[in-house]
Amino acid sequence: MNLLKVSAPPHISTKNDTNVIMLDVIIALMPALIVGAYVFGYRAVLVVATCTISAVLFEYLWTKLMKLPTTIGDLSAVVSGIMLGFNLPPTAPLWMCIAGSFFMMIIVKAFFGGLGQNIVNPALAARVFLMASWPTRMIAFVSPFAKVPLISKIDAVTSPTALSIIKNGLEGEIPTYMELFLGNVSGCIGEVSAIALIIGFVYLLIRKVISWRIPVVFIGVTGLLSYAFGGNNGLFTGDFLFSILSGSLFLGAIFMATDYTTSPMTSLGQYIYAIGCGILVFIIRKWGGYPEGVSYAILLMNVATPLIDKITPPRKFGRRKAQ
Amino acid sequence: MRGKTFKGGIHPPYNKQYSKDIPIEVLDGAKEMFYPLSQHIGAFAEAVVNVGDKVFCGQVIAKAGGFVSSNIHSSVSGTVTAVKPYPHPNGTEVMTVVVENDGQYTTHESIKPNKPLEQLTPAEIVEIVKEAGIVGMGGATFPTYIKLMPPKDGEVDCVIVNGAECEPYLTSDHRVLVENTKGVLDGLKIAMKALGVTTGYVAIEDNKPDAIEIMKTFAQEYDGITVVPLKTKYPQGSEKHIIKAVTGRTVLSGGLPSSVGCVVINTDTANAIATAVTTGMPLISRIVTVGGDAIENNKNYKVRIGTPISFVIECAGGFKKDPSKIILGGPMMGTAVSNTDVPIIKGTGAILSFTDDALIETASSKCMRCGKCVEACPMFLQPFLLGAYGKKDDIDKMKELNVMDCIECGACSYLCPGHQNPLQYIRVSKLKIGKAGKK
Numbered sequence: 001m002n003l004l005k006v007s008a009p010p011h012i013s014t015k016n017d018t019n020v021i022m023l024d025v026i027i028a029l030m031p032a033l034i035v036g037a038y039v040f041g042y043r044a045v046l047v048v049a050t051c052t053i054s055a056v057l058f059e060y061l062w063t064k065l066m067k068l069p070t071t072i073g074d075l076s077a078v079v080s081g082i083m084l085g086f087n088l089p090p091t092a093p094l095w096m097c098i099a100g101s102f103f104m105m106i107i108v109k110a111f112f113g114g115l116g117q118n119i120v121n122p123a124l125a126a127r128v129f130l131m132a133s134w135p136t137r138m139i140a141f142v143s144p145f146a147k148v149p150l151i152s153k154i155d156a157v158t159s160p161t162a163l164s165i166i167k168n169g170l171e172g173e174i175p176t177y178m179e180l181f182l183g184n185v186s187g188c189i190g191e192v193s194a195i196a197l198i199i200g201f202v203y204l205l206i207r208k209v210i211s212w213r214i215p216v217v218f219i220g221v222t223g224l225l226s227y228a229f230g231g232n233n234g235l236f237t238g239d240f241l242f243s244i245l246s247g248s249l250f251l252g253a254i255f256m257a258t259d260y261t262t263s264p265m266t267s268l269g270q271y272i273y274a275i276g277c278g279i280l281v282f283i284i285r286k287w288g289g290y291p292e293g294v295s296y297a298i299l300l301m302n303v304a305t306p307l308i309d310k311i312t313p314p315r316k317f318g319r320r321k322a323q
Numbered sequence: 324m325r326g327k328t329f330k331g332g333i334h335p336p337y338n339k340q341y342s343k344d345i346p347i348e349v350l351d352g353a354k355e356m357f358y359p360l361s362q363h364i365g366a367f368a369e370a371v372v373n374v375g376d377k378v379f380c381g382q383v384i385a386k387a388g389g390f391v392s393s394n395i396h397s398s399v400s401g402t403v404t405a406v407k408p409y410p411h412p413n414g415t416e417v418m419t420v421v422v423e424n425d426g427q428y429t430t431h432e433s434i435k436p437n438k439p440l441e442q443l444t445p446a447e448i449v450e451i452v453k454e455a456g457i458v459g460m461g462g463a464t465f466p467t468y469i470k471l472m473p474p475k476d477g478e479v480d481c482v483i484v485n486g487a488e489c490e491p492y493l494t495s496d497h498r499v500l501v502e503n504t505k506g507v508l509d510g511l512k513i514a515m516k517a518l519g520v521t522t523g524y525v526a527i528e529d530n531k532p533d534a535i536e537i538m539k540t541f542a543q544e545y546d547g548i549t550v551v552p553l554k555t556k557y558p559q560g561s562e563k564h565i566i567k568a569v570t571g572r573t574v575l576s577g578g579l580p581s582s583v584g585c586v587v588i589n590t591d592t593a594n595a596i597a598t599a600v601t602t603g604m605p606l607i608s609r610i611v612t613v614g615g616d617a618i619e620n621n622k623n624y625k626v627r628i629g630t631p632i633s634f635v636i637e638c639a640g641g642f643k644k645d646p647s648k649i650i651l652g653g654p655m656m657g658t659a660v661s662n663t664d665v666p667i668i669k670g671t672g673a674i675l676s677f678t679d680d681a682l683i684e685t686a687s688s689k690c691m692r693c694g695k696c697v698e699a700c701p702m703f704l705q706p707f708l709l710g711a712y713g714k715k716d717d718i719d720k721m722k723e724l725n726v727m728d729c730i731e732c733g734a735c736s737y738l739c740p741g742h743q744n745p746l747q748y749i750r751v752s753k754l755k756i757g758k759a760g761k762k
Contacts, residue, residue, distance in 0.1 A: 005648045005682075006414065006661045008747060010733030012335060012491065012654040013683040018691065018740040074688045116691035265694040265705070314703035316725050318563065318576040 018115075022075035024207045028200035029082050029255065035183045035193040040090035043148035044189045048085030050097040055081030058105035068114075076115050080104055083123035086190020086251060087295070088130070090148050091140045091158075099133075100126040120302040121259045124252075124295045131295075139164075141186040159186040162246040167291035180245035191248035201254045210258040213267060214274045218253040219244050221278025230286060249281065252294035262302040269305075269312035276301045326529040327568040328554035331701040333734045335491050335557055335655070337530060342494040342614050342621040347502055349625045350638055351426075352399040356629035357666040358384060358420040359411050363458040364465050365391030370420055376403045379431035381605055384420050387453075393466045393669075394456035397422055398607035398627035400429040412651050412658055412665045419666075422629070434603045440513060445471075448517040448600065455599035456669075457606045461485060461496075461560065461589035462652050464670040467596065470588065471517040474581040481522040482514045483569055483587045486538075487553055487560035489528060490653025493673050495610040496590040498623045500527060500534035503594055504541045510593030512545055513600050518586060523548040526569050530555040557655060558732035562587045564701055576728050591672075611667060613639045615675035617646035626667050632674050633663035646676035654681075655733045688741040696735035696745060702728050706735035706745040713748025718759075721752045729753065 036044045059077040063070050071077075084100050104126035112118045131138045142148055143159035160170040162185055175185045183193025190197075204210045223244040231237025244250070257263060257277055264273045277297045284293025360367045366389035378384055378397040385395040401424045409419035437443065437451060453468035473479065484507060488496040500507060511523045525542065527535050529552045539550045551569050553559050563574045565587060572583040580587055588596075595606045606628070613622040619640030626635055632651070636642070650657040651671050667674075696706035704725060712720040729749050736746040 002645050002647060004646065004659070004661050006659045007648075007683075008750060009650075009657055009659075009731075010655045010737050010746070011648060011650055011657065011659065011677070011683055012681060013737050013739070013742060014335070016738075016740055017684075017742070018688040021693070021740050071688065076691070114689060116689045260691050260693040265692065265697045265707075313705060314697060314700070316576065316704065316728060317702040318573050318578065318728065319725065 018074045018076070021209055022079050024204065024209045025079050025255070026075065026082065028203045028209075029079075029086070029190070031196035031199045032086065032190045032193060032251070033082070035196040036086070036090070036189040039144045039183055039192055040142065040146070040189060041148055044090040046094070047088055047090060047092050047097055047189060048082055050094050051085035051088070051101055052078055052081030054098045054101035055084065055105050058102055059110070062106060062110045071115060074115060077105060080109070080122050083190075083255060084126050087123060087127040087188050087248070089138065089141045089187075090189055091142055092137065096130060096134060096137060100130050103129045116261050118261055119306075120299050121256050121262050124256055124299055124302075127295055128299065141188075143186050144184050144192075161185070161187045161291065162242075163285065164291040167285070177241050177245060180242070188248060188251075191251040194245050194250050197250040197254055204254070211267075211270070213270045214258050214263060214277075215253040217271055217274035218257055218277045219249060221275050222249060222281045225278065225282035226285075230282070243285075247285075247292045248294045252298055253277070256294075257298050257301070262305055264305050264308045264312065266309075266312050266314050269308045272308050272312065273301050273305065276304065326552040326554035328556055328559060329564040329567045329701060331699055331703065331734070332556040332558060333699050333738055334555075335737060337491050337555070338614075339492065339494050339497070339530065341492070342612055342623055343497055343531075345494075345498075345621060345623050347498050347610060347623045347625050350627065350630065350635065352424045352428075352627040353630050353634035354424055355404070355631070356397075356399050356401070356422045356424055356627070357409055357631060358395050358397070358422065358629045359409065359417045359666065359668060360385050360395065360419065361411065361417050362395060362464065362628070362668040362670065363393040364463065365389060365393070367418070368392055368395050370406050370418070372403050372406075372420060374403050374405060377401075378403060378422055379429050381434040381607060382431040384422075391466060391469065393458050394454060394605070395420075396456055396605045396607050397431075398629050399424040400427050401425040410662060410665050412660055412668060412671065414658070414661065430604075436603050437600055440516065440600065443516070443600070445517045445519060448513055451600055452517075452596055455595070455605035457592060457595050457599060458669050459589055460591040460595065460609055460669060460672070462656065462670045462672060467588065467592055470586050471514055473518060474579070478584055479518050479581050479586055480520050480584040481524060481570065481586075482511060482518060482520060483565060483585055484511050484523070484525045484590055484593050485560055485562070485565050485587050486525055486527040486531075486534065486590045487565055488531070488590075489555070489557045489559040490655050490657075491557075492614045492675055493612050493653050495612045495623055495672050497531050497534055499590050499594055499610055500531065501537055504537050506594040506597045507538075507590055508541055508545050508548060509597035509601070510588070510595070511548060513596050514586065514588060514593065515547070521547045524551050524569050525549075526551045526553050526565055528553045528555045528559055557734065558701055558730070561701065561730050561732060563730065576725070606669060609667070609669065609671070611635065611671060612673040612675075614673065615646070615650075615677045616681050617642050617644045617676040617678050619643045628667055628669060630667050631664055632660070632667060635667065635674055636663060636676070642676060644678050647679045648677050648682055650675045650677070655737065656731065683736070683744075684742050686742050686744065690739075690741055690743050693740060695738045695740065699734040699738050701732060701734065702730060704729060706749070707743075709752075710735075710743055710745030710748050713745070713752050718752060718755060721749075722756065726752050727756060
């Protein structure tokens with residue numbers, strides 16, 4: 001008989017490892033990727049692939065350079081890469097994808113200590129970095145089925161998103177609810193189709209990767225505020241459905257705001273966080289300079305997360321409130 | 324049937340199907356039997372036999388060494404061949420009485436039935452339980468007679484038999500509930516009489532519907548005893564959580580079950596109480612589940628205390644695969660042993676042998692603050708923080724985060740996707756704080 005192992009209990013553990021969870025997230029992102037590819041063509045796939053491959057590569061290079069154990073096996077870099085690609089317009093130049101990946105993996109994630117240590121969502125921070133650096137390229141949206149060329153210089157006719165049509169009074173046809181729901185609209189690669197994102201959400205719920213709290217409360221609060229205060233004809237004249245289906249609300253609420261590292265731990269904390277996100281999205285959309293506020297709203301609540309965690313610890317079993 | 328429960332907890336694969344329907348078999352003792360003088364929480368017992376003495380079944384071979392301590396009895400008849408340090412399940416060597424079994428199992432002359440229960444006073448019951456060396460057989464091994472004495476800090480109004488058996492693989496309590504239903508109920512009735520209470524509960528997880536059903540049928544003949552189905556969830560069998568589920572009462576931090584009027588006893592303990600009071604036979608055997616993916620046959624055995632586990636494993640057909648770990652007790656809270664010479668003691672509910680496939684993995688990725696541990700912690704602590712501060716050895720911060728409330732159920736370490744094992748750090752800190760408190 002071999003020597004027996006001796007260790008303190010517990011002796012068994014779940015098989016639901018970090019990479020299994022990350023793989024679940026990747027699977028959940030696939031419907032949205034398929035719709036993105038269908039609506040915007042191969043170019044969209046190329047953008048997402050470039051982001052993903054460069055994200056994994058930057059993480060690998062960083063760990064080699066710093067002589068750390070390689071962490072690409074946990075698949076978190078793949079998730080970040082896909083998320084970044086989802087937040088870019090299909091016309092995004094490939095060098096910009098790589099620049100975004102660098103900012104995301106090295107500056108936002110690695111500099112702060114890697115997995116679980118970053119204070120803001122890496123993909124969103126990278127998106128905001130790209131927005132600040134190359135604003136016109138970041139809003140070079142195209143109409144659905146515009147046939148963006150794969151490699152050659154892109155000069156397809158840009159087409160404003162539904163939100164910017166409304167906000168900035170740009171010319172264009174406001175899409176119908178059904179178009180917004182299915183994804184037949186202009187926008188970032190991953191954000192166009194609500195139904196694809198909802199399929200991913202349901203998958204994540206079934207696999208118990210995330211809870212319903214943050215996405216449902218976030219989307220609900222945004223919709224209700226828009227309904228109550230977003231209309232042009234006084235209270236309760238806003239468009240609930242339009243406000244939640246347009247922009248990147250579903251992508252943000254389901255996949256970005258629920259990032260483990262940058263969202264609160266307890267259910268009470270998650271409610272506060274989600275309500276905060278919803279309010280901020282409404283405020284930015286209504287009064288801010290940008291037509292869309294989901295990224296900024298989530299980033300702002302990300303940095304508030306340590307504070308929320310501090311004020312909402314779980315109430316200990318058998319200890320009274322006063323203690 | 325939707326059982327009562329508590330908030331938090333986990334659902335590991337229970338793997339009880341292997342042995343839950345296997346009836347209890349009675350095992351004879353091994354050639355050599357080993358009785359460590361520490362089979363309970365508290366002071367060591369003191370040996371009262373010498374090398375060469377003839378001993379019989381049920382004879383006291385070591386006397387309780389203090390208030391929190393317990394008698395130890397021979398489970399075979401034979402000759403004392405040594406009193407020496409010997410490997411103990413806890414990993415150390417402990418002074419142990421070794422008896423050579425003569426295979427006769429002659430009962431000691433002192434063993435005779437007690438008066439009928441109606442004529443026994445509560446004090447007499449406590450004395451019988453104390454003399455019989457009965458301790459909590461769920462694994463904590465706290466001397467049972469102390470629980471049966473009316474406490475100073477409050478009125479006890481109910482006794483709960485803990486039949487949750489929430490640990491994976493274990494089926495010993497399940498078999499006792501099904502095969503020895505009357506013994507468990509008698510034991511509960513005796514405990515209720517000792518404490519002067521009229522309310523008793525038998526709480527059973529709902530993954531044992533056969534046990535719940537037979538218990539309900541039998542319980543009709545007992546006054547004041549209710550069978551409570553519990554939701555199947557780990558750690559439902561934790562004392563604080565079974566009280567919460569059954570009565571809705573919360574044991575405050577640092578408090579004992581009696582502070583909320585409850586006394587909780589294990590299934591096999593209740594059975595042992597009934598045996599001691601009716602037949603006069605002290606605690607010399609217990610039910611042990613043999614299982615795991617390395618063992619040839621899954622079994623439920625009635626084993627004489629003191630039997631080396633190698634003997635029990637052989638009886639179960641030995642190993643079919645080379646085991647990499649042998650665990651006494653359940654896989655969540657049991658003790659891994661380094662060799663198979665160690666004996667079955669009063670708190671050993673199972674012998675599980677596993678290959679690497681079934682075992683915990685080593686740390687694979689950093690904490691990503693997923694919060695699964697926070698959601699699962701039945702004490703509502705923040706294991707990820709305790710793990711992080713534990714690594715830094717920040718004892719003050721650990722205290723602030725109520726590390727001493729941890730019941731060491733291991734739910735956090737089980738669930739952690741990065742296998743960070745926060746419980747290890749928690750345990751080390753608790754030991755340090757405990758030691759500092761004694762100075």
